[in-house]
Amino acid sequence: MAMKVETVSTETIRPSSPTKSNLKTFKISLLDQLAPPFYVPVVLFYSSAPSDINVSEKLKTSLSQTLSSFYPFCGRLKENASIDCSDQGALFVEARARFPLSRVLTDPDILGLQQFLPFPPYKLSSEEEVVLGVKVSFFECGGVGIGVCVSHKIADGCSVAQFLISWAEAGLGIGSSSGFGPRLDASMIFPPKVVNFPMPAGVISDEKLVTKRFRFNGKGLAQLKAEFPGLKPTRVEAVTALIWKTALEVAKIKPGGSGIYPPSAVTHIVNIRSRASPPLPEQTLGNLWQSAVAPLMDMDKQAPQLHDLMVLLRKSIRRMNGDFVRELREENRLAKACESLMSARKLASTSGVRFELYRFSSWTRFPFYEADFGWGRPAWVCTTSVPMKNVVILMGTGLEDEGIEAWVTLTEADMVKFEAYEALLQFVMPPSH
Structure with missing residues (x-):
């Protein structure tokens, strides 16, 4: 069903307090x-916003105030080394959705969700483009959508969540009283280097891809965890193992697959803030993450077991400990930072023709649902489709049962088989429509 969002206005929002001259050049970290x-x-x-205030002006004012502390978000990236913080400003787009929010909440069009963003997020960013873009969409029922795109060169999912919390607190007039002001010292912890080689950070696919959402509520997760006797998996470990196994079952029956399971690996993005010793504050701005790589190379005709996949994943994530972060900070930090990214490429090159790489990122612990601008918590927080195959983003649901939404992107042919796999569907909530 067509759901059109019409742009009403576009403007630039600058910080309420000019950035000081000694802060005009912000060095990004090696990990950035x-x-x-x-x-x-x-x-x-x-679901709704107050009718007795100008919501648009309130959001602009509070955004301007927030940008005074998040001043790199107003700048422009320079040569993958720094951000020129001359208060060029963030993009602010206002739009009207000529339909009720309920149509999005009950039957979301995954591709259509991108129209709630200020611009396509997976276009290659350039030095002339904004670091932050915002789009506020007003629904005819009184609901509001706030879509943000932040350059990955300055922020990861955790940083985006901290920004949204700070913006919401500014809207409530309480500043950063709960400690959500940014820490801007990541480049001192991981000083930048000369990086003159391409990084395998994700390849835009030419194949026809499909992104679909698979929802696990508390009951389904409890049933899934029961499939791992004695292991007590986290909800992320359990869901990752299930999706990995399902994807391998699909890969086994691909044309030309000879009915065998291909070698594969899972990468999982790990937030290293809490794993450092001493821990880094969650408010540390930047890309404080590394990819844990779990390889499954020696395959035979027997089906991979859920518990084996989960154990492989757990071991790979636990390697991202205090010692790992300490080594990352030492003189070999460039080689160490590239280690996991390069290991996935090496696995693919040594495994023969068929190799399946599945990339996971979990946003389940980020406090998106705490972003209350004065009209309650979000009814739904989501991301959008990804133009890269075999990518899975895990989102929280904001509900007391701590459910998970798995946003899975596969080729169109693989998705047909994946979404029909009964061993997956027994734990997944049925579609709303």
């Missing part, structure tokens, strides 16, 4: 340099 040149997209939908 190695981040993909895309944007981090997220959309927050609110």
Whole structure:
């Protein structure tokens, strides 16, 4: 069904307090340099906003106030090394959705969700483009959508969540009283280097891809965890193992697959803030993550077992400990930072013709649902479709049962088989429509 969002106005929002002259050049960290040149997209939908205030002006004012502390978000990236913080401003788009929010909440069009963002998030960013773009969409029922795109060169999912919390607090007039002001010292922890080689951070696919959402509620997750006796998996470990196994079952029956399971690997993005010793504050701005790589190379005709996949994943994530972060900070930090990214490429080159790589990123612990601008918590927080195959983003649901939404992107042919796999569907909530 067609759901059109019409742009009403576009303007530039600058910080309420000019950035000081000694802060005009913001060095990004080594880990920022190695981040993909895309944007981090997220959309927050609110059921209703007050009718007695100008919501648009309130959001602009509070955004301007927030940008005074998040001043790199107003700048422009320079040569993958720094951000020129001359208060060029963030993009602010206002739009009207000529339909009720309920149509999005009950039957979301995954591709159509991108129209709630200020621009396509997976276009290659350039030095002339904004670091932050915002789009506020007003629904005819009184609901509001707030879509943001932040350059991955300065922010990861955790940083975007912290920004949204700070913006919401500014809207409530309480500043950063709960400690959500940014820490801007990542480049001192991981100093930038000269990076003159391309990074395998994700390849835009030419194949026809499909992104679909698979929802796991508390009951389904409890049933799934029961499939791992004695292991006590986290909800992310359990869902990752299930999706990995399902994807391998699909890969086994691909044309030309000879009915055998191909070698494969899962990468999982790991937030290293809490794994450092001492831990880094969650408010540390930047790309404070590394990819854990779990390889499954020696395959035979027997089906991979859920518990084996989960154990492989757990071991790979646990390697991202305090010692790992310490080594990352030492003199060999460039080689260490590239280690996991390069290992996936090496696995693919040594495994023969068939090799399946599945890339996971979990946003389940990020506090998106705490972003209350004065009209309650979001009814739904989502991302959008990804133009890269075999990518899975895990989102929280904001509900007390701590459910998970798995946003899975596969080729169109693979998705037909994947979404019909009964061993997956027994744990997944049925579609709303």
